[in-house]
Amino acid sequence: MRKLFLLIVMSLSTMVLLNAQVEEKAAADAAVATTVKAAEIDSAKNWKFTGTVGLNAAQTALFNWAAGGNNNVTGFVFANMTLSFKKDKWTWDTNLDTELGEMFASDLNPKWRKSNDKLNLTTKGGFQMHPQWYLTLLGSFKSQYAPGYTYANNEAGDKTLISKWLSPSYTDLALGVEYRPNDIFTVGVYPVAGRLTTCLEEELRPNYGLPQNEDGTYKSVMAALGLRIHGGINYTLTKNLKVISTVTLFTPYTSKQQKFGNFDVDWDVAVTYNFLKVFSVSLMTSLKYYDQVKIDGAGWRKYSEGPRARVQFKEVVGLGIGYSF
Template identity: 30%
Template sequence: MYQFRIIVFFMFFSAIGFSQTVDSLEMEKKQKSIDAFYRTQFSVFDTLVKKNDTIFIRPITVEPKMVLQDSVLMELKSGDVQQVVVSTFEVTKRNKNTDLAYFLIPKPNGFVYDRTPRANSQILYDALSPIRSELSFWKKTNSVGLDINQGTFSNWSAGGYSSVSGIVKGDFSRNYEKGRTVWQNELKVRYGLNKQENVELRKTDDVLSINSSFGYKSSVKSNWYYSAKMTLNTQMANGYAYPDVENPISRAFAPAYLFVGIGSEFFKNNFKAYISPLTLKSTLVLDDVLANKGEFGLEGGVFDENGNLLKAGRKSKNELGFLFTTEWNKALMKNVSLKNNLTLYTDYLNNFGNVDVDWQLMLEMKVNSLLKATLGGHLIYDDDIKNKRDVDGVQITEGPRVQFKQLLSVGLVYNF
């Protein structure tokens, strides 16, 4: 009865995101030819013309007097906010020829555009103009970086080991936004190594993450989207419980965590929240040795008394549960920003109420266009992941533990 009440609560909480307001302006679309549209509505115009970032109407046959408006788009220093300056012109004929005189009527009127819809209507200029617009609805960002830390000791009285470490990282995004449709795609890659004096080369970081989210909202007045999301998290190289480098405790796609679900997502400024009452979580262990050991919560293989494998272990496990994620980016001051990502997941059927936690907190300090300092932490708790450590050369397995990773780095970042 207790679990049933909690499930009902989650369902009610999820329904908030799905109860979007439908636009109040609903008009029946009538078939009308382009020629008839021009004759009745735009008889004095030839076509819509795009130059650089400005789309304006070009006159061909001008009445004795008419008024046109032009706009100029200007970038501001405050993040993604842009300013549009709208100017109004009075157009008149000169004598009997085709020369035109343009007079600026009022003082240019500027307003800030923050990507918030102001109306429910849209001019389909791209469909009516014989000159197709070059405007793209895709926005891409690419960022690659290298962090290097190095320390050398020679006859140092306080003691110490010489070491050098480095992390190669890359963040790539491809986002599509048109009208009420949003499709966001992101790829994150990180790999780090450390070499200390008289110690073998060791891995310090290893991340391969793919995120894809598709959303559609029924009203331009709402900040909620009907959304479908896919996330894949894994690694690229073997992991060890050092100093044991003979028995890997993880490999590429062993484990890998795949989340696929539907729900509702809230967008406002630099904050996003995703609620999914139906999310499939797949745990993959695509390595025979680790799968047969029953690692990461999977059913292991069956062995006889001599250690011979009788039945291979499972390489995947599927769960169905509730997923909640948030992403918040905050500019604390000039060139200093805070990023907070939190993911919570609980399975409906297996130990409901036991929550898997993935929390990342990152403070980025930008020195200039190429130099950046980063301070952050990453916390993970998953009841299916058992802790492993080396005791006197013997690898032992303990119960689940809170995993925590702290990072402080200064390095080069190149955006293109």
């Protein structure tokens, strides 16, 4: 009887111990799950994804129109998106600004022509030295997707190549200080900035300031060390109205082709307004000035003949399908 009693007591004790271990393990697992979930929520709060994307189109049809004109259809897709990360004193931001479009005009030769083409990619990481000041390492890439041409005003439709993929392209790597007073506005000064200018198409290299070899041919790559200034605005005025703008200035310290203080300028502005959830009106402008890019202005300023550095400007107003986030 005593043995049976001891056996029962030992069995009950074992069951109690096992149950306690199970409860402890379950509590530990629950604590781990809670910690992981909290970490996931905290990690998600560190990321922010904003931007605008859309498809715009325009069409013109004329019949017995006394004032003249061309039947044409224009369409283009665009995207301006920013992915941001911030945790403790570290930040990381990546921006993609791109567009591509085509135009069809019934009375032109060739009828299909490129209307929009842009690829701008910028990424930067920062370390907070002061509540509003960050030590920043920045990289950027600018080019275009498809060949671009100028067209002669004749029936043959003669065209001259002026750009294509990586002809030209501009790749920057810069170290400097950035001022961030809020999530809307940033401006940075990068005294150590390297720029690689590339042009794979040999016939285009003289137009983009590539240096010559000893044999008279042109190099495909040009490297420069200089000063870069970069600013940006990403502002949602109302729920449906968004303004995104970036400006970049670059001037080399020592260059035979370009004097220090002659800045290359890239300034892009995109204003989008969404209505009825899926429709959008957009205004996009691009202003460029590159000291080494030579443009013949005879087509629009006949008194200013000969290729030289000129202000380039493009403006596009579109209506289509769009989404801002």
